[in-house]
Amino acid sequence: MWSLIQIELYKIFRRPRTYIAFGAIAALIVVIQLGLKIDGDAYAGFLMKDINDTLTVDGKVLNGYLICYILLQLLLVHVPLLVALIAADMISGEANLGTLRLLFSTPFSRTHWVLAKFIAASIYTILLLIWLAFLALFVSMWIFGTDDLFLMKSNYVVLIEQGDVLWRYVGAFVFASFSLLTVTSLGFLMSSLSSNSIGPIVGTMSAIVFFTILSTLNIPLFNVVKPYLFTTHMNNWKEFFDIKVNLNNEAIRGSILNIPKIKTSLMVLTLHIILFVTASVIIIKKKDILS
Amino acid sequence: MQPKKYKNIVCYFLAFAFPLFLSVNLMAQTDPLIEKVSQKLAQVNDYVAEGVMKTDVAFIKASLGKVKVYFKKPNLLKVKKEGGISLLPRGGVSLTINTLLNTKQYTTIPAGNQVLNGKNLTVIKLIPTDDNLDWVISTLWIDPIEALVYKTATTTKENGSYEITMQYGEYAKQGLASKIIFSFNTKDYKLPNGITLEFGDEDPTAKQKALKNKKGTIEITYSKYTINQGIPNNIF
Numbered sequence: 001m002w003s004l005i006q007i008e009l010y011k012i013f014r015r016p017r018t019y020i021a022f023g024a025i026a027a028l029i030v031v032i033q034l035g036l037k038i039d040g041d042a043y044a045g046f047l048m049k050d051i052n053d054t055l056t057v058d059g060k061v062l063n064g065y066l067i068c069y070i071l072l073q074l075l076l077v078h079v080p081l082l083v084a085l086i087a088a089d090m091i092s093g094e095a096n097l098g099t100l101r102l103l104f105s106t107p108f109s110r111t112h113w114v115l116a117k118f119i120a121a122s123i124y125t126i127l128l129l130i131w132l133a134f135l136a137l138f139v140s141m142w143i144f145g146t147d148d149l150f151l152m153k154s155n156y157v158v159l160i161e162q163g164d165v166l167w168r169y170v171g172a173f174v175f176a177s178f179s180l181l182t183v184t185s186l187g188f189l190m191s192s193l194s195s196n197s198i199g200p201i202v203g204t205m206s207a208i209v210f211f212t213i214l215s216t217l218n219i220p221l222f223n224v225v226k227p228y229l230f231t232t233h234m235n236n237w238k239e240f241f242d243i244k245v246n247l248n249n250e251a252i253r254g255s256i257l258n259i260p261k262i263k264t265s266l267m268v269l270t271l272h273i274i275l276f277v278t279a280s281v282i283i284i285k286k287k288d289i290l291s
Numbered sequence: 292m293q294p295k296k297y298k299n300i301v302c303y304f305l306a307f308a309f310p311l312f313l314s315v316n317l318m319a320q321t322d323p324l325i326e327k328v329s330q331k332l333a334q335v336n337d338y339v340a341e342g343v344m345k346t347d348v349a350f351i352k353a354s355l356g357k358v359k360v361y362f363k364k365p366n367l368l369k370v371k372k373e374g375g376i377s378l379l380p381r382g383g384v385s386l387t388i389n390t391l392l393n394t395k396q397y398t399t400i401p402a403g404n405q406v407l408n409g410k411n412l413t414v415i416k417l418i419p420t421d422d423n424l425d426w427v428i429s430t431l432w433i434d435p436i437e438a439l440v441y442k443t444a445t446t447t448k449e450n451g452s453y454e455i456t457m458q459y460g461e462y463a464k465q466g467l468a469s470k471i472i473f474s475f476n477t478k479d480y481k482l483p484n485g486i487t488l489e490f491g492d493e494d495p496t497a498k499q500k501a502l503k504n505k506k507g508t509i510e511i512t513y514s515k516y517t518i519n520q521g522i523p524n525n526i527f
Binding site: 047050052054056058074146148150152153154155156157174242249251252253 | 376377481482
């Protein structure tokens with residue numbers, strides 16, 4: 001199995017397309033970091049307008065932790081599209097080239113090949129996430145320094161002590177890996193249904209955009225289906241950055257406000273991954289390879 | 292007839308104008324109790340106080356933080372959180388009793404007595420005589436026996452009204468509080484979802500809480516004062 005994964009990884013990293021995602025993420029992060037480094041105070045001033053009417057905030061608000069949060073908010077919506085570029089091409093690309101028939105004529109079973117391809121695509125996804133984490137978190141920490149995380153949400157502000165932040169990012173990135181693996185598995189499923197690359201890539205991207213819009217709209221009709229959409233749960237990495245307060249309104253260090261929400265989201269995402277991969281295996285096993 | 296007329300004018304002056312002048316002059320004088328408080332505070336030229344700060348504002352979730360408070364005569368004051376971001380009422384934190392009284396640019400008006408937390412306190416109002424000062428009026432609740440200020444309510448020109456409640460412990464002899472509670476009015480806090488990118492995941496309880504409670508408090512509980520050891524001006 002490991003040798004199959006190695007072969008698939010070799011194929012992924014030989015294609016120039018693979019590096020588009022790494023380059024796009026690096027370019028976006030560098031541009032945002034540069035913008036915030038030059039004009040970050042004006043941005044922070046705009047965000048803190050309501051707070052500054054009442055309070056004086058003393059300290060380094062625009063630090064590496066906040067920059068990383070801003071970057072993740074912006075990028076974790078779009079990274080799935082970059083993941084789809086590779087994941088949705090894993091099977092259909094080979095079908096298009098006519099090499100799928102060769103693969104399936106080897107002594108290894110179709111299930112082995114499909115799982116090896118999925119694992120290789122998952123490794124690519126995780127590497128992309130590690131790249132994102134490295135640039136968004138560690139490079140931001142290096143450029144902007146560290147301090148408490150002063151998080152401005154829509155209706156309230158969360159101030160998390162700097163010693164209580166890093167583990168939350170670890171949790172958020174682990175959570176994000178489940179989100180992106182769901183996209184990988186969806187792309188994989190689309191890939192198993194087609195014999196050309198473009199269809200599954202566009203199909204996966206369309207599905208993500210479509211479900212994301214349904215998840216964000218606050219229309220009662222859509223609220224019924226929202227809990228079952230993976231896109232509703234993909235954004236819940238933010239729950240790691242909400243903190244409990246006691247009866248005296250003191251934030252409790254090391255706490256997470258809504259752990260059940262994180263658990264539910266992880267469960268829903270895991271179920272989606274299992275469902276999509278299983279469906280892919282079944283489809284490929286039954287598929288006539290005509291190309 | 293002429294001398295008698297002048298005599299009448301002098302009599303009128305003595306009867307009406309002089310008492311008026313006297314009363315105005317008395318009003319402009321500093322209340323002896325305020326003097327007593329000022330003398331107590333005058334023992335302290337500067338201090339560095341270590342303490343724990345608690346921020347209680349409806350729309351803010353913050354944990355307790357260790358702070359250092361620096362004060363230097365006449366009215367330099369700085370609150371610094373150790374290695375972190377601190378939130379302080381805008382303009383209000385500098386209006387402590389030391390900074391109010393050390394300016395010496397005020398006139399006092401006695402406003403009777405009130406019982407506060409079982410203590411019979413004398414109420415005195417301060418009105419600034421210098422137009423450039425940020426505050427408009429301040430009311431002080433003072434224990435006449437200990438010469439300690441237990442509460443102040445100050446209205447400022449630009450930053451609203453503040454109440455400061457004080458409790459005293461081992462540094463009461465120098466007029467330094469062991470606990471200070473700043474109370475202030477808060478304004479609404481709201482950021483559009485388009486900026487926070489929080490679509491469809493509002494916390495309704497936090498929203499309700501924010502709407503209910505418009506009063507914020509910041510409590511500083513002091514554990515240690517280092518008095519009259521000198522503080523460089525660049526701290527402030």
